[in-house]
Amino acid sequence: MSDIQQPAPPLPPNTVGTQPPGTPAKKEGRPASLWTDAWHDLRRRPIFIISLILITVLVVMAAWPSLFSAIDPSDPRTCELATARQGPSSGHIFGRDNLGCDTYARSIYGARNSLLIGLTTTVATMLIGGIFGMIAGYFGGATDTISSRVTEIFFAIPSILGALLIAATFRGGPLSSITLVIIALTVLGWPMTFRIMRAAVITAKNQDFVVAAKALGAGHVRIMSRHLLPNALAPVIVIATINLGGFIAAEAALSFLGVGVTSPDISWGLMISDARNRFLDAPLPLIFPAVFLSITVLAFIMLGDAVRDALDPKLR
Template sequence: MSDVRPGGPVIASEGSPAPLPQKKTKEAKPASLWTDAWHDLRRKPIFIASCCLIAVLVLMAVWPSLFTSIDPADARTCELATARQLPSSGHLFGRDNLGCDLYARTIYGAANSLKIGISTTIAAAIIGGLTGLVAGFFGGRTDTVASRITEIFFAIPSILGALLIGATFRDSGLGIWLVVFALTILGWPMTFRIMRAAVITAKGQDFVIAARALGAGSGRIMFRHLLPNALAPVIVIATINLGGFIAAEAALSYLGVGVQPPEISWGLMIADAQPRFLDAPLPLIFPAVFLSITVLAFIMLGDAVRDALDPKLR
């Protein structure tokens, strides 16, 4: 038996067990696509390996002096008499055709390659994402005009179009931003198509109809409801395209319309080493290997993110 006092706690009588204190249970947070994706990504070795590689590459680009004490921009570090020297303790990759330290130039070449790749990816994602969002949401003539413009850009070969733009504005003084501009102009249509298809699929869902019934405007529906639900495939394609943009920059630099001396990039290093490849293959092999590893790392990351964000592939 227990005594109950008005306005007071329950008091246990003699011989009866005291009531146990109740523990507060934490309410479980509802699972979302992003939390499930992150949970899956942490278990994927391919995701961990690609992130480690990308982290090292970003560190090389941001802080190259951490990897080498030689500044390749200093002409005094180049000795023509030691051109095409084989690797040694003081020069891990040897020397290039001009007698410059190949290891230092390879490390410093990561900065421009990653800067161009990341800048182009962001610009293409913003332009293609916004135009795809508007075209997919409004449909009708807006969608028709935007789709026809996109088809025109799709008809232009990417490297040929970028080569034409780079050759035309080579003397504009834009430097690496000319490469970013050329690759962005030809790279945004893919993001447009992905975003447009995702928006068209999502705008017929119940949550969009409910938001409309509650009086939400077009801007709120697009950016508050549709964009978060259509963003996953855009992130996947942007991650994969980043590696492609880095490879495209190397191709343009190799053809002479990308990064220009005295700037350093892997594509430019490959172009400089190609004429003497049979005599000295190392000045071409090392930047080519670093370029391949970088592109592969971003493609691996994109594949892992795609598998995690697509429930059908789990």
């Protein structure tokens, strides 16, 4: 009888299926999505934190420049030729430019138009390129062929040269200089978004969830908006974030060449253009807006790189 195994003693009450003492309980909730994982990854990236802080400061500066003008309360449009090219002083910490305008005040207020052009152009290119790219990638066939050939025509045009031609041709018309720059950059900027969206849709439309939606009788609009768009949006957001900095730099280039933003509007590119002729005599009116411009473009490029790494599982 001694060889007969004794039954195992029963578990203590309230311990069946529980975790060992001291183990944290798992939170119940929705399964993690691509965007949730990306956000958790971004919060651990110093490059994302730094770029986000810089962009936040620039956006606040553009929206409420008066918050920063307390340091130097000069009016950006009040100029005194008698004080042209004066160096920094207690009342004008960045000095004055070639026309006697306060360089600090113009640098602060110039952020509004530069960011406005960059953001508006980015949104416009996302809408145009995203919609046409979605249609071309989803329907394929002749629609895709014709759209791709039209896009290649725009790709063959050098961006700055084409924008320079458009801005110079319609300059002086009913459109403001800011609106004209936005249109010129949008006309030549949407093909990149088109290609990214088209490629993402072609990859996603053959997935099982899209095939199942078609089998259940879902219409084209519902499939594109509810199933394809969420899965194709990530690469478009990445390229749009990077392009935003490029559009701001392109506006500065057009203004430097004399076909961009014009007075009485203010932008960093216009300030650089106005200060280039007397750079050796007074370098500060060119250096300060150039620094603001460089920091802004760099911040958006850093943000785009961080978002790309977070949204691409292969790069984690």
